[in-house]
Amino acid sequence: MVSESPSRIVITGVGASTPLGNSFSEIGDALQAGRSGIDWYDAGTFNRYQKHAAATVKELRIRKEKDTLVSTEYFENSSRIEQFMIRPASHALADAGINPKADSSEPKKRIGIIAGIGAEQLKDWERDFLDNGRDVFEASRQPSLVHRVAQMLGVNGPATTVAAACASSGYALAIGKTWLTTGLVDACVVGGCDVLSPTALAAFHNLRALSRRDDDPQKASRPFDRNRDGFVMGEGGVFFVLERQHAAKDRQCKIYGELAGVGMSSDASHMVTPCSDPVEASRAITEALADANLSPEQVDYINAHAAGTPVGDAAEAGAIRNAFGPVAAKIPVSSTKSMSGHLISAAAAFEALACLVAIERNMIPPTINLDNPDEDCCLRHVPHQSIASPVHVAASNSFGFGGSNLCLVLKSAA
Amino acid sequence: MNHSLSSSADLSAVCLVDSYATASVYYSDVDALSREKYSYGCHSLPPRFLRHADEQTVIGMYSIVQAMATDTHDSRDISNDAVIAATCLAGQPSAARTMIGLRDKGPVAVTPHIVPQCSLHSVASAASVGFGMHGPNFGVGGGLHAPAEGFLLALTLAPMLAKTSPSSRIWLVCTGWDQQPTLDANGDLTNDPICRGMTFVLKPGMAQTHDEPQPSIQFSSLKNTSSVDILPAHGRLKELCEQIEKGTRTTVAITDTCAIEISSLSSIQPFVRSDDAVFLKEAA
Numbered sequence: 105m106v107s108e109s110p111s112r113i114v115i116t117g118v119g120a121s122t123p124l125g126n127s128f129s130e131i132g133d134a135l136q137a138g139r140s141g142i143d144w145y146d147a148g149t150f151n152r153y154q155k156h157a158a159a160t161v162k163e164l165r166i167r168k169e170k171d172t173l174v175s176t177e178y179f180e181n182s183s184r185i186e187q188f189m190i191r192p193a194s195h196a197l198a199d200a201g202i203n204p205k206a207d208s209s210e211p212k213k214r215i216g217i218i219a220g221i222g223a224e225q226l227k228d229w230e231r232d233f234l235d236n237g238r239d240v241f242e243a244s245r246q247p248s249l250v251h252r253v254a255q256m257l258g259v260n261g262p263a264t265t266v267a268a269a270c271a272s273s274g275y276a277l278a279i280g281k282t283w284l285t286t287g288l289v290d291a292c293v294v295g296g297c298d299v300l301s302p303t304a305l306a307a308f309h310n311l312r313a314l315s316r317r318d319d320d321p322q323k324a325s326r327p328f329d330r331n332r333d334g335f336v337m338g339e340g341g342v343f344f345v346l347e348r349q350h351a352a353k354d355r356q357c358k359i360y361g362e363l364a365g366v367g368m369s370s371d372a373s374h375m376v377t378p379c380s381d382p383v384e385a386s387r388a389i390t391e392a393l394a395d396a397n398l399s400p401e402q403v404d405y406i407n408a409h410a411a412g413t414p415v416g417d418a419a420e421a422g423a424i425r426n427a428f429g430p431v432a433a434k435i436p437v438s439s440t441k442s443m444s445g446h447l448i449s450a451a452a453a454f455e456a457l458a459c460l461v462a463i464e465r466n467m468i469p470p471t472i473n474l475d476n477p478d479e480d481c482c483l484r485h486v487p488h489q490s491i492a493s494p495v496h497v498a499a500s501n502s503f504g505f506g507g508s509n510l511c512l513v514l515k516s517a518a
Numbered sequence: 519m520n521h522s523l524s525s526s527a528d529l530s531a532v533c534l535v536d537s538y539a540t541a542s543v544y545y546s547d548v549d550a551l552s553r554e555k556y557s558y559g560c561h562s563l564p565p566r567f568l569r570h571a572d573e574q575t576v577i578g579m580y581s582i583v584q585a586m587a588t589d590t591h592d593s594r595d596i597s598n599d600a601v602i603a604a605t606c607l608a609g610q611p612s613a614a615r616t617m618i619g620l621r622d623k624g625p626v627a628v629t630p631h632i633v634p635q636c637s638l639h640s641v642a643s644a645a646s647v648g649f650g651m652h653g654p655n656f657g658v659g660g661g662l663h664a665p666a667e668g669f670l671l672a673l674t675l676a677p678m679l680a681k682t683s684p685s686s687r688i689w690l691v692c693t694g695w696d697q698q699p700t701l702d703a704n705g706d707l708t709n710d711p712i713c714r715g716m717t718f719v720l721k722p723g724m725a726q727t728h729d730e731p732q733p734s735i736q737f738s739s740l741k742n743t744s745s746v747d748i749l750p751a752h753g754r755l756k757e758l759c760e761q762i763e764k765g766t767r768t769t770v771a772i773t774d775t776c777a778i779e780i781s782s783l784s785s786i787q788p789f790v791r792s793d794d795a796v797f798l799k800e801a802a
Contacts, residue, residue, distance in 0.1 A: 221638070221660070222637045222638055222639060223609075223633070223636070223637040223638060224638070224660055224661075225607055225608075225609070225610075225613075225660060225661075226609060226613050226632070226636065226637070229610070229613050229614075229617070230613075230617060233617045233621075240610060240613050240614045240617060240701075241614055241700065241701045241702070241703070242698070242700050242701075243607055243610050243698045243699075244698065245606070245607065245661070245662045245698065245754075246661060246662060247661050247662055247663060247752065248659065248660045248661030248662075248663065249661075251661065251663060260773065260774070261773060262670060262772050262773055262776065263663075264658055264659070264663075264667040264670060264671065265638065265658060265659060265660050265661070265667070266656050266657070266658050266671070267637060267638030267639040267656060267657040267658070267660070268639050268642075268654075268655070268656040268657070269634075269637065269639050269643075272639070272656075275654075275656050278678075279671065279674055279675075282674050282675075282677065282678055283674060285677075286529060286531065286674075286677060287529065288529060288674075288737075288776075302620060302625070303613075303616060303617060303620055303628055303632065304633065305625070306620060306625030306626075306628035307616075307628050307629070307630050307632045307633045308630075308633065309625060310625070310626070310628055310629070310630040311630035311633070366678075367682075368653075368654035369652055369653070369654065370601075370643075370646045370651065370652050370653060370654065370655045371647075371652075372597075372646050372647050372649075372650045372651055372652050373647065374647060375634045375635070375643055375644065375647055376634050384652055387652075391682050394682075395681075395682075504639070505633065505634045505637075505639070505643065506634065506639050506640070506642065506643020506644075506646065506647065506655060507643065507646060507647060507655070508639065508643070508654070508655055508656060
């Protein structure tokens with residue numbers, strides 16, 4: 105059996121392209137202000153019959169001086185989903201002070217990369233199809249996005265894509281932690297990305313998973329509210345650099361926080377609908393706390409998965425109460441999807457970032473639009489406005505189609 | 519084992535192979551195979567469970583049932599087991615038809631099953647839901663490195679699973695096409711490619727020293743290896759299956775210096791169903 109390194113795993117770099125901003129501080133400001141990134145979205149010619157609320161990334165470009173790993177030409181010729189990986193991943197490496205291409209150490213640092221992406225090929229085929237291409241009719245075997253980006257960034261360690269639906273990027277963080285703990289890599293770029301597409305919007309709409317409120321898009325995402333009627337899709341990418349704590353301290357780089365614990369389980373109940381029995385979801389939370397060697401009383405903030413679906417939010421509230429017991433009534437809970445929308449494959453990474461913001465600013469981001477909390481979702485909510493509160497430990501839940509449950513525990517580095 | 523991958527590397531993770539199975543089916547037979555009864559011992563899929571499933575899910579589930587049949591622990595509890603599914607370009611025929619429908623009839627023609635049934639996580643989720651496995655389930659790969667990534671993730675998950683659920687095992691399911699399907703403008707196939715599945719039932723374990731070790735997978739170093747038998751990380755599932763079925767030791771590259779070694783599986787007898795010929799024609 106692998107003997108575990110005593111070293112803790114910490115986050116030393118952050119990169120993001122999201123509906124709430126393109127940097128840690130921009131996103132932090134939006135979360136603190138309770139600002140929504142949701143607006144009307146034009147799904148294009150092929151989805152012309154529906155008007156959707158959605159959270160899009162308005163500005164997606166790179167700055168030459170910071171992105172030394174990426175040529176502007178390469179970036180501009182890349183697909184949108186590729187840009188949602190290239191930009192955040194290269195920014196995270198730059199933020200951590202790591203340039204794999206300029207590594208002169210011997211032996212070289214082994215850097216891995218793990219991307220949470222649920223349906224990369226579907227998005228590629230769709231983009232090509234909409235441009236009258238034939239890729240979906242005559243698909244060729246090619247490396248997945250993560251391998252192409254790894255090569256471009258000069259990342260020399262193992263690379264992989266993982267998918268657990270809406271928990272995908274959380275699994276990337278969980279696996280990255282293990283790669284570091286076992287010494288497979290010296291640093292690991294982890295996160296996820298996703299992109300809005302006409303097919304995905306139509307599919308989720310036809311599943312009746314999306315909100316159908318057509319009055320005000322910024323009111324459409326209302327997790328835990330009695331009048332919630334589905335989620336609002338979003339897009340973007342969020343990546344981190346993970347390192348062992350002693351290595352990060354040796355390099356004297358900024359430490360955003362510690363990835364202290366991970367827990368994973370499956371409902372094994374239904375391919376789409378969350379299980380109403382909270383046992384498995386709460387097991388993921390309990391395992392994450394055990395992995396972090398923390399008790400429920402030590403958690404200062406819970407970033408809920410709560411996407412705004414009637415069944416899912418109530419199921420999660422039950423899982424939180426089950427895992428935390430009586431303490432659940434005291435821990436502030438919010439769903440940042442009320443502001444960011446649901447970033448699907450990138451959601452768990454975005455919400456880990458929200459937890460890091462909460463830790464850095466000692467601030468609990470709010471659940472906006474929570475006008476009438478549903479009694480089936482009884483928790484200590486933080487409606488409408490952020491609150492100042494010490495945050496040393498934050499837990500972030502993510503649940504996905506196919507019954508995947510994941511909880512990450514993040515801790516201040518202090 | 520070479521631990522020079524990093525200064526503090528401890529790549530001693532090992533998974534013992536309790537069982538394995540390979541399976542293949544022509545595209546034209548997938549529909550019939552999806553209507554089969556998927557059961558072995560006390561484990562079975564609910565009726566019509568695969569009616570919306572992608573081709574790679576169907577063959578993946580079929581290989582799981584075959585692996586159950588060769589499992590030396592076939593009556594054991596699998597309720598806390600984990601599933602990792604490494605698929606390569608899954609969902610292509612369904613994606614083509616969905617996009618044609620979207621173009622011609624609008625969003626109402628988009629099947630809601632495209633997301634849960636044709637995504638990278640779909641095979642793993644189907645196995646977890648269908649057979650009641652409550653351990654972690656996730657998909658890996660998606661592109662041509664998928665089988666290598668599957669073995670890498672199995673070894674990655676092993677120490678984690680051993681810590682949280684010591685009696686649990688990992689069901690690693692790899693699927694892919696020998697040749698990708700080609701479709702005409704109506705979304706009908708113009709070829710009849712073979713879809714392949716391979717399942718390993720893995721027990722996180724200890725490196726062995728006794729004379730007759732149980733087959734296993736573990737990390738190895740490529741630094742001092744010049745063997746021509748190493749399968750590249752982007753190798754086809756077909757070649758991997760053929761290599762494993764030969765009963766020889768198989769090495770799959772992960773990076774320039776790191777590989778995964780699959781010891782000879784000759785001590786495990788693959789299970790062959792008596793009615794295989796109904797669905798599994800002789801591969802060309």
